[in-house]
Amino acid sequence: MPELVLPHAVLAALWLPPVTIAGERSGEVPDQLMEAALRAVAGSDTHVMDRPDGAVRSLREMVGRIVGQGVTDVGAVLPVPGHVTGLPGVALLDAVDAGQCLLIRTEGGSWAVVPHVESFGSDLEPGTLVRWVLHPFPFAERPVPTLLGLVGSLRQARQEIAKALVTAGEALEALDLASWRPDVARQAAHLLHDDLSTDLLPPGLEPARVEVLVRAARLLSIVQLALEDDGGAVLARQGAARAEVLRGLEHTARRALAAASVSHVSGGVVRAR
Structure with a gap:
């Protein structure tokens, strides 16, 4: 997986x-x-x-x-x-x-x-x-x-990623992954509940940033999974509009990851923007 x-x-x-x-x-x-x-x-x-x-x-x-x-x-x-x-x-x-x-x-x-x-x-x-x-x-x-x-604030990213995950679920359901690519459907279901390894994140990272990073990483992985390989042909049959929705979700995930990565360092203190 x-x-x-x-x-x-x-x-x-x-x-x-x-x-x-x-x-x-x-x-x-x-x-x-x-x-x-x-x-x-x-x-x-x-x-x-x-x-x-x-x-x-x-x-x-x-x-x-x-x-x-x-x-x-x-x-x-x-x-x-x-x-x-x-x-x-x-x-x-x-x-x-x-x-x-x-x-x-x-x-x-x-x-x-x-x-x-x-x-x-x-x-x-x-x-x-x-x-x-x-x-x-x-x-x-x-x-x-x-x-x-x-790139937007952490607060904006948190709001956008929550809405985007709902939209992603609806888009994937409409694609009916389970019927044409059951292996992809299983991988997407796994990613939806997966977490980032604690070794990837520095100690003391604020919970709000961790939340956005995890949710955005889930969204980006799932959308990229749906867009790759045979998914391109299926998306073509399903229509360009659905592919455009997935591309928009990919962009939202990227913006959220960027927003959660931003720090200002002053006086020995790290602050998210």
């Missing part, structure tokens, strides 16, 4: 604030916290970061450098073609191609960081490389807090 996951940019946005605060309090990030953050974001995959000067650095090294500059605002944007609100111009095309973007503001500068997932190996021995591309903000770019404010 599939498991709930979060986009890499969302995971990084959730972990950077507590890592930053821990580093400020003790002078360096505790090894245990850094290891937990890297496991949550990277899992068993290989992650590297491409700097603008062409140098390639490990994720651990770059996290240490970014945290050392004092993160003040961070959040993820999860765009799709036609929905690019919150993206900076400097990373627009790159972020749409990847479907995600991490926005970071520190006391030393601002960046858009775009993770690209690359597969390699064979079916028997598959591998994944995640290449994070670092885009420094030019002088004329809108500030990170302004861009993150465009």
Whole structure:
């Protein structure tokens, strides 16, 4: 059965604030916290970061450098073609191609960081490389807090995701998944009640944010499941209007995940926006 996951940019946005605060309090990030953050974001995959000067650095090294500059605002944007609100111009095309973007503001500068997932190996021995591309903000770019404010508030996301889950249930029932793809129907039913692994989320995350993250992850997984593979042909028979409903629900889930990922760090305190 599939498991709930979060986009890499969302995971990084959730972990950077507590890592930053821990580093400020003790002078360096505790090894245990850094290891937990890297496991949550990277899992068993290989992650590297491409700097603008062409140098390639490990994720651990770059996290240490970014945290050392004092993160003040961070959040993820999860765009799709036609929905690019919150993206900076400097990373627009790159972020749409990847479907995600991490926005970071520190006391030393601002960046858009775009993770690209690359597969390699064979079916028997598959591998994944995640290449994070670092885009420094030019002088004329809108500030990170302004861009993150465009994705909506946590309160709005909570309201929208509750309505969207009801709509998703109605849409899936209308598609009658159980009759044409019973395997997909079983997976969707499992995802509807699945939870995020506690290892993915940093300690002390507010319950309201956890609730939105879980609900949005459920919605995104279910809708993507309905849209993939044979679902495309069935949707074509059912009509473009129903496909449009599912695409709208996917966008709602992405906006909710983005809103729940946004943090402002000040005075050793992390606040959701």
